[in-house]
Amino acid sequence: MPIKRLDKTPMPVRQAGLRAHDFAEVNRGYGAAQAAFEAERCLRCQDAVCEDGCPVRVPIPEFVHRVATGDLRGAADLLRSANPLPAICGRVCPQESQCESRCSMARRFEPVAIGHLERFVADWERSQPPTVAPNLTRSERIAIVGAGPAGLVCAGALARLGYPVTIYEALHAPGGVLRYGIPEFRLPKAILDWEIGLLQALGVEIACNVIIGKTITLDALMNEMGYAAVFIGTGAGLPRFLGIPGEELNGVMSANEFLTRVNLMRGFEFPEADTPVQRARRVAVVGAGNTAMDAVRTALRLGAERALIVYRRSDQEMSARVEEYHHAVEEGVEFHWLTNPLEVVDDGHGWVGGLRCQQMTLGEPDASGRARPLPVAGSEFVLPVESVILAIGTTPNPLLTRTTAGLATNRHGCLLVDERTAETSRSGVFAGGDAVTGAATVILAAGAGKRAAQSIHEALQARR
Amino acid sequence: MAQILEARPLTPVTKYFRLAAPLIAAAAQPGQFVMLRVREGGERIPITIADYDRAAGTISLVVQQVGATTSLVCALEAGESILDVAGPLGMAVELPARGHVCGVGGGFGSAALLCLMRELRRRGLATTAIVGARTRELVILADELAPLCDRLEVCTDDGSTGFRGFVSQRLAQLIEAGGASRPDQVIAIGPMAMMRAIADTTRGTGIRTLVSMDPLMVDGTGMCGGCRVTVGGKPMFACVDGPCFDAHEVDFDVAMRRNKAYQAQERQARDRLACMAQREAR
Numbered sequence: 164m165p166i167k168r169l170d171k172t173p174m175p176v177r178q179a180g181l182r183a184h185d186f187a188e189v190n191r192g193y194g195a196a197q198a199a200f201e202a203e204r205c206l207r208c209q210d211a212v213c214e215d216g217c218p219v220r221v222p223i224p225e226f227v228h229r230v231a232t233g234d235l236r237g238a239a240d241l242l243r244s245a246n247p248l249p250a251i252c253g254r255v256c257p258q259e260s261q262c263e264s265r266c267s268m269a270r271r272f273e274p275v276a277i278g279h280l281e282r283f284v285a286d287w288e289r290s291q292p293p294t295v296a297p298n299l300t301r302s303e304r305i306a307i308v309g310a311g312p313a314g315l316v317c318a319g320a321l322a323r324l325g326y327p328v329t330i331y332e333a334l335h336a337p338g339g340v341l342r343y344g345i346p347e348f349r350l351p352k353a354i355l356d357w358e359i360g361l362l363q364a365l366g367v368e369i370a371c372n373v374i375i376g377k378t379i380t381l382d383a384l385m386n387e388m389g390y391a392a393v394f395i396g397t398g399a400g401l402p403r404f405l406g407i408p409g410e411e412l413n414g415v416m417s418a419n420e421f422l423t424r425v426n427l428m429r430g431f432e433f434p435e436a437d438t439p440v441q442r443a444r445r446v447a448v449v450g451a452g453n454t455a456m457d458a459v460r461t462a463l464r465l466g467a468e469r470a471l472i473v474y475r476r477s478d479q480e481m482s483a484r485v486e487e488y489h490h491a492v493e494e495g496v497e498f499h500w501l502t503n504p505l506e507v508v509d510d511g512h513g514w515v516g517g518l519r520c521q522q523m524t525l526g527e528p529d530a531s532g533r534a535r536p537l538p539v540a541g542s543e544f545v546l547p548v549e550s551v552i553l554a555i556g557t558t559p560n561p562l563l564t565r566t567t568a569g570l571a572t573n574r575h576g577c578l579l580v581d582e583r584t585a586e587t588s589r590s591g592v593f594a595g596g597d598a599v600t601g602a603a604t605v606i607l608a609a610g611a612g613k614r615a616a617q618s619i620h621e622a623l624q625a626r627r
Numbered sequence: 628m629a630q631i632l633e634a635r636p637l638t639p640v641t642k643y644f645r646l647a648a649p650l651i652a653a654a655a656q657p658g659q660f661v662m663l664r665v666r667e668g669g670e671r672i673p674i675t676i677a678d679y680d681r682a683a684g685t686i687s688l689v690v691q692q693v694g695a696t697t698s699l700v701c702a703l704e705a706g707e708s709i710l711d712v713a714g715p716l717g718m719a720v721e722l723p724a725r726g727h728v729c730g731v732g733g734g735f736g737s738a739a740l741l742c743l744m745r746e747l748r749r750r751g752l753a754t755t756a757i758v759g760a761r762t763r764e765l766v767i768l769a770d771e772l773a774p775l776c777d778r779l780e781v782c783t784d785d786g787s788t789g790f791r792g793f794v795s796q797r798l799a800q801l802i803e804a805g806g807a808s809r810p811d812q813v814i815a816i817g818p819m820a821m822m823r824a825i826a827d828t829t830r831g832t833g834i835r836t837l838v839s840m841d842p843l844m845v846d847g848t849g850m851c852g853g854c855r856v857t858v859g860g861k862p863m864f865a866c867v868d869g870p871c872f873d874a875h876e877v878d879f880d881v882a883m884r885r886n887k888a889y890q891a892q893e894r895q896a897r898d899r900l901a902c903m904a905q906r907e908a909r
């Protein structure tokens with residue numbers, strides 16, 4: 164009989180005072196006993212409402228039950244059948260607004276720690292010898308553009324269906340945001356490398372340093388190179404700026420630049436690695452999503468004495484995962500809610516000397532349904548910082564759409580696709596992930612890649 | 628991985644490379660660049676495509692040694708490989724349909740005139756190339772450029788060969804002379820100070836002038852925004868919107884300041900490399 168304990172089994176974490184100075188992973192993961200203990204909290208509901216909160220409908224009670232009974236191989240296989248990136252999603256899914264938010268336990272107590280259990284099972288799976296082998300039986304070759312979660316998952320699913328697949332990636336390493344955006348202390352690169360190794364074991368080819376639309380056009384892929392179908396998973400990597408005075412000063416940068424220098428280029432190891440990164444004493448990060456939390460916690464780890472979040476709305480509107488927020492608080496990040504940046508102040512030498520802000524108050528809900536922030540008259544003040552990092556959102560990169568005729572986009576530059584088939588306005592060209600939805604989540608991108616693989620398969624079957 | 632087919636020093640601090648890069652050679656246009664990386668843990672740096680040979684599947688680069696990464700590149704020889712080469716990136720330079728185009732090159736910038744002059748001639752335009760350097764030994768690629776353009780002007784600061792003075796002064800003379808000497812469009816590529824002088828020379832003359840900006844870059848694909856240049860008061864990403872921009876709209880003060888953002892770390896990297904080289908020599 165399941166034992167009803169009220170609280171989640173806590174995730175073992177590294178001590179805040181220590182971890183805030185290095186890049187090793189914060190969460191240490193459940194041990195086998197903790198995992199079994201937590202798994203036993205699940206009520207195995209007849210109507211597993213938790214699954215309604217999961218974009219890929221992981222069979223939650225079934226896999227959790229296998230953890231409870233010690234059948235980890237069974238749990239791993241079940242999990243992977245629904246979610247191709249379990250070790251990653253277990254770590255980075257916003258569980259509190261997805262699966263765990265629906266859990267029946269959550270009505271009275273704390274929900275079952277579905278994310279932590281998912282991570283536990285996937286980490287166990289990584290400790291086992293992989294069991295895949297290539298089985299590329301089909302003649303139609305498929306090209307994938309972009310090696311983020313959408314592209315990687317689509318490639319894996321197609322390879323399992325027997326298609327020879329090549330992924331083309333613009334950067335020198337695959338992974339997309341998982342490589343250049345999400346830091347090591349939250350998602351160790353070794354996990355990403357293992358997943359990529361698995362794809363290669365399935366026979367997937369990855370060609371880095373190829374920018375589709377520049378090195379090779381989409382038309383050349385389809386015509387001269389003879390790919391039977393193309394999947395576009397180019398993400399939403401183009402950073403937004405505020406458009407306030409002083410943004411061109413030295414020391415102002417996008418979170419993408421800051422995080423890319425640190426993660427992709429390993430700037431935290433400079434000068435052992437060649438790419439430098441600015442290590443400012445006081446850093447303000449504008450925004451309150453996952454990107455902002457990653458940037459501000461990275462700034463701390465690079466030695467900032469003060470690392471500030473500046474956000475014009477309140478903590479209620481923050482979009483970051485709750486866990487990241489809690490970790491940031493523990494690590495000493497300062498939060499300036501209802502604070503709107505007006506100008507980056509010049510220190511007199513062309514560098515950031517401060518961030519002039521205005522206090523805000525919450526008004527009526529706006530178009531997004533969130534309370535509209537309104538300025539408080541006479542409330543201006545200057546935050547004394549030497550660096551300003553902007554994490555206020557990204558939009559799809561226009562590199563490919565600019566050079567390709569007939570790829571329809573909406574006014575935000577997102578690719579338009581048929582909702583059912585994921586096919587774009589061009590026949591044989593499919594798309595998914597952030598390139599279609601705008602900046603979203605890893606699991607949505609992974610789910611889109613998986614569904615697109617299925618519809619590519621169906622389209623090719625129908626063509627025969 | 629791109630194999631180096633040919634490598635030869637042009638001056639003590641610049642080296643010419645020809646690489647096997649068939650996909651890039653097939654797609655390259657004048658004005659575009661590649662991002663390269665020489666080793667694991669290495670920096671990604673942008674280098675202009677000096678020339679390309681579609682039939683042979685090769686591209687040419689000219690690299691000037693200014694810091695750690697360019698020193699590592701310049702140490703490479705034929706037969707070795709460059710770890711990562713990605714491109715062609717950036718927009719092709721906009722060329723007019725007819726008329727007379729003058730390309731101005733300073734330092735490694737002269738190299739980029741190779742494919743530019745060849746392409747202009749192919750399109751039947753009149754061409755002038757002005758290349759400059761401090762002194763005779765530092766002038767690069769003049770012999771290669773001469774047959775590709777209608778008129779070649781070599782300038783040296785000390786007058787050791789060609790015109791004595793700056794490329795901008797020679798350009799001013801050609802504009803002054805008028806007639807067939809006067810270009811309808813100018814495209815300048817080289818050190819920021821030179822490009823600014825060219826912008827000042829043509830300001831008010833009605834001659835359309837483009838400069839090829841070289842801000843710091845990380846990815847080269849529009850993902851970081853580190854390459855922002857202020858053009859007409861607005862931020863533009865040099866790697867996707869440029870690198871060529873209207874010279875009279877570019878804010879050179881901002882551009883020059885932004886390129887110094889990592890000076891302290893660049894010095895540190897350079898010293899470290901020199902120190903490691905010394906240790907190896909010992």
Ligand SMILES: Cc1cc2nc3c(=O)[nH]c(=O)nc-3n(C[C@H](O)[C@H](O)[C@H](O)COP(=O)(O)OP(=O)(O)OC[C@H]3O[C@@H](n4cnc5c(N)ncnc54)[C@H](O)[C@@H]3O)c2cc1C
Binds near residue numbers: 309333597603
């Ligand atoms: C800092 C940060 C933290 C985040 N944290 C979380 C989190 O905790 N939880 C969560 O669920 N989500 C998080 N997200 C969002 C999540 O990472 C994205 O939604 C997801 O990565 C989107 O996947 P994708 O495959 O669509 O695109 P991406 O991951 O953006 O990958 C796109 C890839 O395509 C390549 N590419 C682009 N154009 C071309 C081209 N023309 N030719 C070839 N290659 C090209 C790019 O280089 C890139 O590698 C975070 C995002 C950021 C930036």
Ligand SMILES: Cc1cc2nc3c(=O)[nH]c(=O)nc-3n(C[C@H](O)[C@H](O)[C@H](O)COP(=O)(O)OP(=O)(O)OC[C@H]3O[C@@H](n4cnc5c(N)ncnc54)[C@H](O)[C@@H]3O)c2cc1C
Binds near residue numbers: 674691870893
């Ligand atoms: C579009 C473009 C085309 C270029 N074409 C060429 C070329 O054809 N040949 C050539 O020799 N150089 C070219 N450069 C400049 C070249 O990229 C830099 O010299 C190189 O990155 C310096 O690296 P480093 O580690 O050797 O020197 P560092 O020690 O990093 O820097 C030395 C100096 O170079 C500048 N610099 C540093 N990093 C960059 C960077 N990523 N981009 C631009 N400048 C930088 C700095 O302002 C500094 O003054 C180009 C730059 C751009 C943006």
Ligand code: SF4
Binds near residue numbers: 216221252253281606
């Ligand atoms: S994939 Fe994400 S949303 Fe789905 S069950 Fe796992 S953690 Fe929850």
Ligand code: SF4
Binds near residue numbers: 224268
């Ligand atoms: S809703 Fe909660 S308790 Fe019920 S099956 Fe899902 S995880 Fe278990």
Ligand code: FES
Binds near residue numbers: 845846848849867
């Ligand atoms: S170099 Fe990163 S956006 Fe241009």
